[in-house]
Every structure is written in C-alpha cells, then in structure tokens.
Amino acid sequence: MSVMEMSHRGKEFLSIIQKAESDLRTLLNISDEYAVLFLQGGATTQFAAIPLNICSPDDAVDYIVTGSWGDKAFKEAAKYSKPNVIWSGKSEKYTKIPNFDSLVQNPDAKYLHICANETIHGVEFKDYPTPLNEKTILVADMSSNFCSKPVDVSKFGIIYAGAQKNVGPSGVTIVIIRKDLIGNAQESTPVMLDYKIHAENNSLYNTPPCYGIYMCGLVFEDLLDQGGLVEVEKKNQKKAQILYDAIDSSNGFYRCPVDKSVRSLMNVPFTLAKPELEAEFVKTAAGEKMVQLKGHRSVGGMRASIYNAMPLAGVEKLVAFMKEFQAKHG
Amino acid sequence: MSVMEMSHRGKEFLSIIQKAESDLRTLLNISDEYAVLFLQGGATTQFAAIPLNICSPDDAVDYIVTGSWGDKAFKEAAKYSKPNVIWSGKSEKYTKIPNFDSLVQNPDAKYLHICANETIHGVEFKDYPTPLNEKTILVADMSSNFCSKPVDVSKFGIIYAGAQKNVGPSGVTIVIIRKDLIGNAQESTPVMLDYKIHAENNSLYNTPPCYGIYMCGLVFEDLLDQGGLVEVEKKNQKKAQILYDAIDSSNGFYRCPVDKSVRSLMNVPFTLAKPELEAEFVKTAAGEKMVQLKGHRSVGGMRASIYNAMPLAGVEKLVAFMKEFQAKHG
Numbered sequence: 001m002s003v004m005e006m007s008h009r010g011k012e013f014l015s016i017i018q019k020a021e022s023d024l025r026t027l028l029n030i031s032d033e034y035a036v037l038f039l040q041g042g043a044t045t046q047f048a049a050i051p052l053n054i055c056s057p058d059d060a061v062d063y064i065v066t067g068s069w070g071d072k073a074f075k076e077a078a079k080y081s082k083p084n085v086i087w088s089g090k091s092e093k094y095t096k097i098p099n100f101d102s103l104v105q106n107p108d109a110k111y112l113h114i115c116a117n118e119t120i121h122g123v124e125f126k127d128y129p130t131p132l133n134e135k136t137i138l139v140a141d142m143s144s145n146f147c148s149k150p151v152d153v154s155k156f157g158i159i160y161a162g163a164q165k166n167v168g169p170s171g172v173t174i175v176i177i178r179k180d181l182i183g184n185a186q187e188s189t190p191v192m193l194d195y196k197i198h199a200e201n202n203s204l205y206n207t208p209p210c211y212g213i214y215m216c217g218l219v220f221e222d223l224l225d226q227g228g229l230v231e232v233e234k235k236n237q238k239k240a241q242i243l244y245d246a247i248d249s250s251n252g253f254y255r256c257p258v259d260k261s262v263r264s265l266m267n268v269p270f271t272l273a274k275p276e277l278e279a280e281f282v283k284t285a286a287g288e289k290m291v292q293l294k295g296h297r298s299v300g301g302m303r304a305s306i307y308n309a310m311p312l313a314g315v316e317k318l319v320a321f322m323k324e325f326q327a328k329h330g
Numbered sequence: 331m332s333v334m335e336m337s338h339r340g341k342e343f344l345s346i347i348q349k350a351e352s353d354l355r356t357l358l359n360i361s362d363e364y365a366v367l368f369l370q371g372g373a374t375t376q377f378a379a380i381p382l383n384i385c386s387p388d389d390a391v392d393y394i395v396t397g398s399w400g401d402k403a404f405k406e407a408a409k410y411s412k413p414n415v416i417w418s419g420k421s422e423k424y425t426k427i428p429n430f431d432s433l434v435q436n437p438d439a440k441y442l443h444i445c446a447n448e449t450i451h452g453v454e455f456k457d458y459p460t461p462l463n464e465k466t467i468l469v470a471d472m473s474s475n476f477c478s479k480p481v482d483v484s485k486f487g488i489i490y491a492g493a494q495k496n497v498g499p500s501g502v503t504i505v506i507i508r509k510d511l512i513g514n515a516q517e518s519t520p521v522m523l524d525y526k527i528h529a530e531n532n533s534l535y536n537t538p539p540c541y542g543i544y545m546c547g548l549v550f551e552d553l554l555d556q557g558g559l560v561e562v563e564k565k566n567q568k569k570a571q572i573l574y575d576a577i578d579s580s581n582g583f584y585r586c587p588v589d590k591s592v593r594s595l596m597n598v599p600f601t602l603a604k605p606e607l608e609a610e611f612v613k614t615a616a617g618e619k620m621v622q623l624k625g626h627r628s629v630g631g632m633r634a635s636i637y638n639a640m641p642l643a644g645v646e647k648l649v650a651f652m653k654e655f656q657a658k659h660g
Binding site: 001008172191209291292 | 331338539
C-alpha cells in the first residue's frame with residue numbers, strides 16, 4: 001500500500017508522522033516545552049493564525065519588515081490585532097537588516113515578528129533581536145531557510161515554515177510553538193487555524209497532507225545522515241560563498257544589492273550592469289539546464305535559489321557559466 | 331525535473347493545473363459561470379470559508395444534518411453566521427435523508443447546506459433539495475462522493491470536496507463556486523480563506539500543493555478515459571449492489587442500518603448480529619489483505635469504503651469472504 005492510500009489514523013501512518021516529528025526535534029534540538037505541528041495552507045495561513053492565536057483584537061504587536069513576506073504578514077495581522085512596523089527596509093529596497101539596538105519596541109507588544117530569510121530579496125537574519133519584555137515572544141517565518149542551519153529554538157515563541165523550500169513538497173506547513181502559548185485563540189478563529197485543536201490531535205484533527213509529511217520525514221532522515229544542521233550549514237556557506245565571490249570579483253559586471261553582512265545563504269539575487277543582457281543570461285543558462293534563474297517578477301534581475309538540495313557542483317557550474325558569460329559580454 | 335521541484339509559476343506547472351481544471355470542467359460539465367479552485371486545508375477549512383465568504387455575521391443559513399460532517403460544518407458556521415439546523419438525523423443515528431417536502435426552510439437563509447455523502451454513516455443524497463428562494467443557494471460538501479457520479483453543478487452555488495477519497499492524495503481541496511458569489515467576504519476573513527483572492531490568482535496566490543494537483547489531474551484524465559462519470563457511476567452502482575445484496579441476503583447475520591433508498595455507493599457500514607464476532611471479522615479479513623474494514627471509532631461495526639479506485643474484483647473478494655465467514659460462524 002502506498003503512503004497515499006493509507007488511512008491517516010492507521011498505525012502505519014502514525015509511525016511515519018511520529019518519526020518525522022521525532023527527527024525534526026533531534027535536528028533542531030526542540031525541547032518538550034514546544035509542540036511541533038504539521039499543517040496546511042502555507043506561511044500565508046499562519047500570517048492570520050499567529051495573531052488569532054496569540055492576541056486579542058486590541059493587542060499591539062511589532063513587525064520588523066525586511067522584505068515582501070514580512071510586509072504581507074504585517075498586513076494580514078491588522079485584521080486580528082494592532083500591528084506596528086517598528087522597522088522597514090522598503091526605502092532601501094529591502095537590502096538591509098536593522099541594527100537591533102536602534103529598534104524602538106513597544107513594551108506592550110504580544111510578539112515581535114520577523115521573516116528570517118526574505119526569499120525574494122535575499123536578506124537573512126544572522127542573529128535575532130531580543131524582545132524588550134519577557135512577555136513579548138519572538139515569532140519567525142523561516143519558510144525559506146528552515147533547516148538550512150542550526151537555530152536556537154528556545155529563543156522563539158513560534159517558528160513557522162512552509163516545507164517547500166528545504167524540507168519537502170509544497171502543501172505542508174510546519175509550526176513549532178511553545179506549549180504555554182496554545183489555548184487562547186480568538187473566538188472567531190477558524191477551527192483549522194486554532195493551534196489548540198491541532199496540538200490536542202497531534203496534527204490529525206482532519207486528514208493531513210500525508211504524502212507530503214512522509215516526504216518531509218525522508219528529508220529529515222537525510223539531514224541527520226549528513227551530520228545534522230551544523231554540517232548542512234557548512235555546505236550552504238560554501239555554496240553561497242563561491243557565488244557571492246563570483247559576483248563581488250566581477251568588477252561590477254554582476255552586482256548583488258544586499259548588505260554583505262546579511263546576504264542570504266539560500267537566495268542570491270543579482271543584476272547585470274548591462275540590464276539589456278539579463279534576458280540573454282537567463283536564456284543561455286536555461287540552454288545549459290540551469291533554470292529558474294529569473295528574479296522574482298516584483299524585483300527583476302536574476303536570483304539563484306541554492307536551497308539545501310542544490311549540490312555544490314550545481315553552484316560551481318553556475319559560477320563557471322557566469323565567468324564565461326562575462327568573458328563573452330564583459 | 332519532478333513536479334515536486336517545479337516552480338508553481340513556471341509554464342510547466344501552469345499547464346498541469348490548467349489541464350486539471352479543464353478536465354474537471356469536462357467531467358462535471360461545469361459552465362463558465364463557475365470558478366474552479368484548488369485549495370488546501372480540507373473540507374474543514376471550507377466549513378469556515380463558506381459563511382465567511384457568503385454571509386454577514388447576522389445572516390441566517392440553513393443546515394440539513396445527516397451525519398457527523400454536516401454537524402461539524404454547522405458548528406463552525408456559528409462563528410460567522412446564524413445557522414439553523416432545519417433537519418437532523420441524529421435521533422435516528424444518521425440513517426436517513428429527509429423528505430424534502432417536509433423541510434421548513436428559512437426564506438431569508440443565505441444558503442442551504444448539505445453533506446452529499448456522509449462518510450462515517452454511509453448516507454447519501456440521491457437527489458437534492460431546492461432552496462425556497464432564488465436568492466438562497468444550495469451548498470454541498472461532496473468530499474466523499476466527488477466525481478463518483480454525474481452531478482448537475484448548475485443546481486449548486488458551491489460544491490466543495492477534499493480530494494483524498496476519489497480524486498487525489500490528501501492535501502488538495504476543490505471548490506466549485508458560482509462566480510457572482512465571489513467578492514463579498516467578511517472583513518475578518520483570512521486571506522487564504524477568501525475565494526476572491528484565489529479566483530483572481532487562478533489558485534496560485536501562494537504556493538499550492540503542486541504534486542497533489544498533478545495527481546488529481548491524472549485521475550481526471552483516467553475518469554475521462556473510462557468514459558466519464560456516467561460510466562464511473564455504473565461501476566460504483568454495481569460494486570455497491572453486490573455488497574448490499576450480500577448484507578441483505580444474509581438472514582440478519584450482517585446488517586446495514588441505513589435506509590435502503592439512501593444507502594451510499596461509497597461507504598457501506600454494516601454490523602454483525604453477533605457483535606462479539608466483529609473483531610474476528612476485521613482480523614481475519616486483514617489476514618486476507620482486506621484492510622481498513624473497521625467502522626469509524628464513533629460508530630463501531632464495520633465499514634467498507636468502495637471509492638472509485640476500488641475495483642469490482644475487490645468488492646467481489648470481500649463478498650466471498652463475508653459468505654465464508656458467515657458459513658463458519660453463522
């Protein structure tokens with residue numbers, strides 16, 4: 001019987017989801033103080049679920065907005081709380097992370113929200129801000145750098161991530177939440193957005209995306225086999241380094257707009273000094289089987305997404321291609 | 331590249347989701363007046379989305395409750411509307427469908443909700459009630475009999491279905507909605523529950539469950555190859571008939587509690603006159619590779635789910651086993 005045919009209440013699937021959770025707990029060293037939930041609907045569903053579960057409608061919450069995803073999260077939160085953007089990188093085209101000491105946090109905020117890695121802009125938090133008060137929790141959307149490096153989960157109240165970048169197929173969303181935060185959802189919370197329902201039912205309140213969870217479990221096993229997230233991070237650092245080095249040593253032929261100290265290990269955006277060559281770059285690369293290098297429609301340019309599954313050889317091939325392309329067109 | 335690796339915005343995946351939609355439109359003869367959405371979160375998410383999109387909080391809505399799923403839908407609707415149960419089969423242990431002429435509908439109801447097939451209780455609507463007013467739409471949860479037979483979509487305002495019974499893996503939810511009903515969601519509707527967002531973005535507002543949608547598309551192709559839903563229904567009728575015949579001709583050794591006229595073609599619940607034999611029945615059947623025959627934990631007994639994918643030979647094998655089991659224990 002395929003995993004696709006199994007009952008989600010049968011012992012076969014139970015052992016799959018329990019093993020997946022257990023391996024993820026090992027990978028990220030998640031303590032028993034936290035629940036691990038396998039949900040649906042992507043990070044976008046969590047943009048609503050978080051304020052609905054953590055706030056009353058009049059509660060203040062703080063958002064640091066370092067890109068498009070953080071901005072979307074902030075806008076959705078306004079339906080269920082009183083969110084405030086305490087820092088935005090928009091005027092600098094989302095190329096920076098703020099200095100944490102300069103942040104003016106609301107002492108009454110229920111949480112401080114960040115997007116740990118902005119997929120479109122390639123801006124990644126290398127360290128995390130500390131909320132002003134103990135009562136304020138740190139919440140992070142880690143969709144695009146989840147399991148790409150070790151993270152000290154105990155610093156966060158909630159970590160959430162769509163699976164589809166690093167740990168599985170689209171259609172699975174993982175939420176790691178401190179258990180004492182569960183159980184205070186607003187009355188109008190849809191049952192499927194209520195963390196209490198999912199925690200009490202071990203993510204089996206209704207039929208979960210079984211096959212996707214199974215695939216995530218296989219990836220967690222593989223990441224453990226690789227030596228865990230310390231080793232995974234080393235590989236990701238090496239991949240990113242050779243790519244950023246190629247950009248920075250191109251005498252301006254290629255440019256990455258992001259502050260060097262906060263460049264993403266996952267998403268590397270770059271432009272050409274001659275923008276008229278960009279279409280040619282994307283097309284020629286595709287001819288050599290390097291696809292999806294076009295930047296997000298909202299920012300243009302190019303973007304190389306070098307998630308966990310991209311091997312070093314793939315990045316090396318891209319770098320060699322970039323040098324050839326520059327030699328020809330530089 | 332596997333479908334799991336594709337960008338949901340690439341032309342390869344676009345052609346997959348467009349073909350899936352087109353084939354579903356052919357199968358169910360869905361007119362251009364309706365939008366077809368591929369969503370996440372199961373029917374349970376729709377229990378909230380429907381009143382949120384169709385009602386103001388003070389609007390009345392009518393529910394016919396013929397089993398557990400209809401009851402859950404009703405309870406969720408109370409968060410976003412004023413739902414009223416106009417008929418419930420609970421006192422008769424959900425074994426009946428009401429006589430439509432006897433229903434007292436609310437003339438101001440925004441919609442009339444039914445669960446077309448109750449998975450746990452095996453009760454299926456063979457025809458559909460007509461709302462009292464033109465302004466009241468008929469809404470149906472078809473999760474467990476979707477694409478098992480032809481349906482006149484034009485009778486409904488909304489049809490919704492989790493894919494996992496008949497058309498694909500878990501993690502995909504299909505919503506068919508008359509386009510004029512879209513665009514009036516309550517302000518507090520999570521963006522992921524707003525039909526307008528999904529319709530405007532052709533189900534690609536955020537990353538959809540790509541692989542699941544691909545699988546649904548393959549199933550739709552197969553159902554068309556089988557000759558469409560008229561032929562599929564004939565097969566389902568034959569499968570159900572030999573199983574119900576075996577139960578009814580067992581001189582009471584097996585019993586199906588459901589009214590004969592509304593017995594489900596998909597889920598066949600039955601009990602043994604000697605309940606102490608039920609565990610033995612399930613165990614022995616499993617020994618012959620017929621699994622998942624135990625009834626839902628809320629009702630007990632046995633349940634044979636004979637969805638589209640169950641071949642006639644599978645039902646014949648079960649029937650032969652039932653006769654043997656009766657000969658031994660009767």
